[in-house]
Amino acid sequence: MSIFTTLGMFIIDENRYVSPSYPPQENIIGGAGPYAMIGARIVSPAQYSRKISGIIDEGTDFPVKIREEIDTWQTGAIFRKNHNRLTTRGVNIYENGIRSFEYQTPKKRIEVEDVLQYPELRQSQCYHLICSIDRCKLIIEELGKVNPNAIYIYEPLPDDCLFENYNKLKEVLPLIHVFSPNLDEAKALTSTNSINADLTELCNKFTSYQKIANSGTVIRCGASGCHIQTSKEASPCQLNVTLPAYHQDQSKVIDVTGGGNSFCGGFIMVWFLSGQDWITSGVCGIISSGCIIEKLGMPVLEQNKFNGLSLEERLGTYFKKNPQLADKYKLEIS
Template identity: 45%
Template sequence: MTIADDEVRILNLSTGATYPQELSHPQDPILASLGMFIVDDNEYPASSGRPNEYDILGGGGTYAVLGGRIVSGISKARLITSVFDIGNDFAPSVKEEIETWKTGVAFRKDENRKTTRGVNVYDENDVRHFYYKTDKKRVEAEDLDSSRPRPKFIFEPSPNACTSENYEELIRVLPKVDVFTPNLNEAAEFAGV
């Protein structure tokens, strides 16, 4: 494959395939929800004649994933992602239900805590009141750093970009790059030698 000097390409280190910059990486999510995953119970007043419901999927993150899955269809289902924190009490039937969606949801299990659980209590006027039954666990920014390994960035400069005029920009970019691969002439051009 020949790549024009000024064509920027993205390298998938897993497969070795390259993609034009304007195309997103084929594994990039099209929706990544950071909303909460909650397992709910619904409690109804005895006068309603409705039985209580248990282990109902809840939380904004859950419904963002489900909505994204419905819109994306099966062909892009794996590109709908989130982190669902589950505890030592997580029901296998709930996980099985989520897995039928065939999304890219990652289950992060913590044996030292309970799954975030809530209860929707409906009163005689059918007004909903919500309470947490356990401590809530949200996906925080610091969680993202540990949830997926950082990709490796390889900077293969095009020869026409290797000029002493671009040296300051190079110094600014290098801390974000894992591998910098100019040849001897290109490196000399950056340095103005």
């Protein structure tokens, strides 16, 4: 049985640079699914690595080197070969610091019926959902028929984060354990125009509709870290806290692609392992995201170290800068 399963897609990315002009970069592992899986893997004790899973759809053009790289993560990723289609590919186009994205080949979403084909995914403890609000509700309803005790973290699609969708979101929030938009998405959903929006007030617009015990909202704030607020109605002691980012020096940030997906993967994996401790999960989500944005593409895993650093070393660095959080961290790493 998996602990963590993502329903995010696998995509092979290409980066094209229009202005300033740089050579293109090809065959980059991308998509919300792999980023969420590696985020969960970065902060997991090694004995849990095979309990991190998702579906990787391989088309006829799937590069061997990508398969070999994913294999180094030692997760429970499921490779599904299709001899009748190309692998889902996309291109990130960078122009004057603005990124746009377009698909180069038809995309293949992960559907509930795909998950149900595999016993280890069907009874997963936690699911990472990144989809439209309408589809989120349908997925939870369908999975709930076979796995009624599953835990959900929902990462909304940026294009779906519109104020006209806020009422639909209010119907979904009671079904979600952890809701995690980024700051821009949270503002767009609630029509909050203030540049320096009060994060507590912003979170209240979501947590007031969350009804599951110990549920809450985590707003990802980029260089400012994350803001965590639990539901007042669902939790006897409401938590309301901002955690600093891992990289305070922005010169160490190379590419933010996948940072949010990896945060969500790391957060919900540790939320389960720590017995739903929000501070511990937030710290681990921040560490996952910080590791991802240090380089283009996926981090390199060697001897259980990502980009040359173990989880213990990253925690040590983070707690040295934020000693007030060290005593609140409850997950024993072994």
